[in-house]
Structures are given as structure tokens and as C-alpha cells.
Amino acid sequence: LYQETFDEKWILLAKKLVDYCLNHFFDSKSGMFFYTSDLDAKLIARKMELHDNVIPSSNSSMANNLFILSKLFYEDNYLEIAEQMLTNSLPKLFQNGEYYSNWAILFARFAYGTYEVALVGDKAFKHKKLIDKVFIPNVVYAGSEGESNIALLKRRYSETKSQIFVCQNKTCKMPVTKASEALKQILD
16 A cells, blocks of 8 residues: 555554564464464464465465565565565475465565665656556555655655666665656666
8 A cells, every 4th residue: 555655654554563463473483473463362273374375375465565564664684584484485385386376476576586666756656657557566666755764765855856766675776857767777
């Protein structure tokens, strides 16, 4: 929702929920998340949902969430956990891919890399709409019409012009002022 609206309340809520899950659902031994919280009544066994079905599994969803949030907030810990979760699931992904489609999305993100695109200034949302006319599956977006404390946007705002920063792994190309130029940087 944040990547479509650039309303920071959504991304801050997502980060808060992920941090809650890390504190109450994460199992450091397996590197995966339990289906129930450590605050819930004790069960005979705490299960972990691993394979995707009609809806993605809770673990594959959480791994993808951690990956995206790591790119927006520069949280290396999130990325390390997502990578470990994927590593744990790779044997089953290759054996039974039809039950691990959401894991395959994460695998593609790691294998082919992801662009982090920061859109800043009064034309940020307009530029995003223009970029969205082209389907690009391996992009994480952050945007703001003013200053922002989100790591991908921090210290990128200029009062005099709207800019688009195309980055990979925290390294950005020269900023551009047109959506077409940003698309060229991504697609070339």
C-alpha cells in the first residue's frame, strides 16, 4: 500500500508489525516463524506454515516482507533473515515448486537483484504513475514530496527539483528528473 500511495503511515506500520513478529513469532533455531505467538496459550506443538497453497504461506509472505523492508529501511538484519528463510526452503522449492511459488518470487529477487527507486519532490507521485506504465517486477519504490526519514529517501529531497534515484544494494546512479530517464536506467 505504501508503494502505491507513498503514505508513510503504511510503511511504518508494516515495519512495526514485522518487528512485533520478530519478537513474538520468530524461531532463531530454525530461522523461520511459528504460526502462533509466544504470548499465546502453550500448545502441544507450535507449527510453522512453510508451503504455499491457495494463499501464500505465512513464512513466504514474511520472508518477502523482510526483503522489501530491508531495501526501504536499509535493515541488513531483515535481509539476512529473509535469505536464511529462503535457504531453508530451497530444497523443497526445487522438489515441489508448485507449492513454493511465493518462495520462487523471493528466489528471483535474490537471484536477479532488485532496483530500489526513490522518487522525491513535488512530482514524485506523477513520476511513479509514469513508471508504472511499464511492468517491472524487480523494483521496490519509495517516494515523498518532502523530507523523509525512510533510509532510501533520506537526504535526497531538494526544494528546487523533483528527482528520481535508481539504486541497487544501496548504491545509486546519478539522479534524473524524468520518468523516462529512470526507466532507461532500470531497463538498460
